[in-house]
Amino acid sequence: AQSVTQLGSHVSVSEGALVLLRCNYSSSVPPYLFWYVQYPNQGLQLLLKYTSAATLVKGINGFEAEFKKSETSFHLTKPSAHMSDAAEYFCAVSVRGGGNKLTFGTGTQLKVEL
Amino acid sequence: DTEVTQTPKHLVMGMTNKKSLKCEQHMGHRAMYWYKQKAKKPPELMFVYSYEKLSINESVPSRFSPECPNSSLLNLHLHALQPEDSALYLCASSQVAGAGNEQFFGPGTRLTVL
Numbered sequence: 001a002q003s004v005t006q007l008g009s010h011v012s013v014s015e016g017a018l019v020l021l022r023c024n025y026s027s028s029v030p031p032y033l034f035w036y037v038q039y040p041n042q043g044l045q046l047l048l049k050y051t052s053a054a055t056l057v058k059g060i061n062g063f064e065a066e067f068k069k070s071e072t073s074f075h076l077t078k079p080s081a082h083m084s085d086a087a088e089y090f091c092a093v094s095v096r097g098g099g100n101k102l103t104f105g106t107g108t109q110l111k112v113e114l
Numbered sequence: 115d116t117e118v119t120q121t122p123k124h125l126v127m128g129m130t131n132k133k134s135l136k137c138e139q140h141m142g143h144r145a146m147y148w149y150k151q152k153a154k155k156p157p158e159l160m161f162v163y164s165y166e167k168l169s170i171n172e173s174v175p176s177r178f179s180p181e182c183p184n185s186s187l188l189n190l191h192l193h194a195l196q197p198e199d200s201a202l203y204l205c206a207s208s209q210v211a212g213a214g215n216e217q218f219f220g221p222g223t224r225l226t227v228l
Contacts, residue, residue: 032214043118043204043219044157051214090156094213099170100145102217104156 002027002093006105014113019078021108023065023091026072033074034092034102035065044090050074061085086112118220120205126226129195135223137188137205143218145211146188148180149204151222157204163188164211195227 007022025031032051036044048059055067065076074091091105118139127133137146145164149157162170163182177199179191188205202222208215 034216036219041222041224043221044206045219046216049214049216096213098213099162099164100147100208100211100213100215100217101159101162101170102157104158107154107156 002029002031002095002098002103004091004093004103004105006089006091006108008108009106010109010111012111012113013081015083016080019063019076019081019085019110021076021089021091021110023074023076023105024072025074025091025093027093027095029095029097031093031095033065033067034094035059035063035074035076036090036092036104038088038090038107040087047076047089081110081112083112083114086110118205118207118218120203120220120223122223123221124224124226126228127192127195128228129197131195132191132193134192135190135203135205135225137190137207137220138186139207139218140186141207141209141218142185143207143209144185145208145215146182147206147208147217148188148190149206149219151202151204153201161190162211169211192225195225197227200225200227 003026034049035047050067092102148160151157161180181189204222205220206217
């Protein structure tokens with residue numbers, strides 16, 4: 001079975017600083033990987049996804065993530081944090097034959113300080 | 115229209131009540147999903163419908179009864195719920211139920227069971 005681990009349930013950065021949210025996956029077959037963002041009392045919005053094309057994936061709002069098979073990682077980065085980036089971020093994985101079931105990590109709450 | 119709508123936004127019900135949650139999408143998607151999300155936790159998959167047929171039931175108690183009347187509409191019928199069923203219920207849709215397909219999420223229904 002596949003799984004996702006997000007290191008750091010809370011991350012705090014200063015406005016303008018680099019954002020790095022960590023995600024490691026476990027899967028016996030090639031994974032599809034996703035980053036979603038959730039603002040308070042809202043649904044989830046897709047930031048970006050990896051589907052075995054380019055290993056460096058660019059998403060919305062200036063976010064990007066790099067798929068590293070050797071490290072089983074898919075960390076999310078943004079060069080310069082903005083106050084509006086404060087939210088909960090979820091990494092998720094799905095695999096072929098799983099009916100597009102998403103298995104989510106436990107989430108990382110990003111706080112952006114002035 | 116790239117939106118998934120859910121009604122109602124909030125629902126309070128007693129343990130003996132019967133209520134329904136509604137989800138609608140007009141993107142022509144043929145897969146629809148119900149997730150349950152407890153506070154400070156990631157979403158957990160409950161059901162997947164593919165081409166209006168139930169394809170995945172994640173061992174959800176029978177007090178939750180899903181229904182997919184047509185390709186645009188997904189309902190979740192609730193009966194004899196327990197207080198621990200209080201959560202945010204999220205609906206999602208994707209083009210098809212194949213791994214790697216982006217899931218579009220609705221804003222959710224906040225359910226409180228008294």
